[in-house]
Amino acid sequence: PQPPLPDFADVKGQGPAKRALEVAAAGGHNLLMIGAPGTGKSMLAKRLPSILPDMTEEESIETTKIYSACGMLAPDLPLIRTRPFRAPHHTVSPAGLCGGGPVPRPGEVSLAHNGVLFLDELPEFQRQAMEALRQPLEDGVLTIARAGARLSYPSRFMLVAAMNPCPCGYFGHPTRRCSCPPSRVSSYLGRVSGPLLDRIDLNVEVSPVTYAQLSARRDAEESSAAVRLRVQAARERQNARYAGTGVSCNARLDPSMLAEACPLDPEAERMLGLVFEKLGLSGRAYDRILKVARTIADLGGSERIRAPHLSEAVQYRSLDRKYWNRG
Structure with a gap:
């Protein structure tokens, strides 16, 4: 038995952001959420695994091998059936994110294989770490070259990132004034490079929630189970369309x-x-x-x-x- 996952029904409002997450899950697309602090970006991202389609047997074995090689496979869970959700802190080193070290081992991008890599506060990550994401996002594999060996780790994942629009977080906010000078806003946004943005399929703005939305009943929101049915049906159409081609979803x-x-x-x-x-x-x-x-x-x-x-x-x-x- 798998532990229960957080449900979309807990998130009040945020219809456009929920729709973007549904599209991302259905096609395996990378997603960037931009919004002020407290609008629910992290809360939304943590509920993405609850609407992702089931892992195939091949995907389950691939992911289990990686966790076993890292010594991270729980004794009571010999086969991973739930898609991984990895959320490293923005202080993570490039080696911790992408793999490496004196004795090379898989990093977070490989631990997220067949699942989700969530990067909160994206501009706060080291530039070198962010740029190292470009190869696995493009190829689905990460290669580490050393003097005596060349190692390749599978790294096919969905990238979900979240960020504030400026250092204070309120640039473009409908009711709160931004305290950042334009040059600082531009510098902050510039930490996310063009080549990395080019590999993100969907950008969505997460707006502040109104009092009416917050005070609404929980059953007024659609559950993850209902969304997941649509996602699963869309993936089945893709599986039938791309049968025998090696393509797993539209994003690929x-x-x-x-x-x-x-x-x-x-x-x-x-x-x-x-x-x-x-x-x-x-x-x-x-x-x-x-x-x-x-x-x-x-x-x-x-x-x-x-x-x-x-x-x-x-x-x-x-x-x-x-x-x-x-x-």
Whole structure:
């Protein structure tokens, strides 16, 4: 028996953030949440495992091997069946995050294999540690080179990150004034590099909760079990679509497969052309929007990507433009 997981029903309000987490879980996408202190970013992230699909037998064995090699396998739990959720503190060293040391061993990115790596207060992590994430995010494996050996550890995980919009936390807040000068806000946001942002599929702003939302009854919120049913159904559609290709979810789609896997209806195709020209999107951003739109269509049970699916996917790009002035 597995211990119970925190439930989405405990989170009051935050409908847009919950929807973004559902899309991320359904397609295996990386996610960044930005918001003021106390808006519930960590609370939301800790409930993500409760809506993730079941591990396959192969995934379960892979993850169990890593924990066994690290001596972290509990005697009463010989086979890991729940997707890992790793949340290292921002003081973690690059070796602790990505692996290494005098006697090389897996780091947090490998312990999160087939699960979630949650980085709270993202700009506070060492720059070297953040940049070291780029290889495992791109390849799903982390390689450590030493004079006498070259070791590779599996590191296929969902990255979920959270951050304040500025050092004081209130830049853009609807009721509280930010005390940071513009140069300090820019410097703080600049700690998160462009190449790392390029590997994050969804950006969502977590807004302050109103009194009416906080005082609402718990049963007014949707439970993790209800969300998980939709996520599982979307993953089953992906498993059927990518059978025999080695692709496990939409986030892992190879660019060469996009045209076949992401058919657009005529209205969506026109919309994508307009968005691409108006926003000046890069090729990587184009691919990312298509993958997210594919996941949203899967959640809606549609084989073709329609205009509403594409419109929602584009909205998850808005914070790039608001905070980093990126397309």
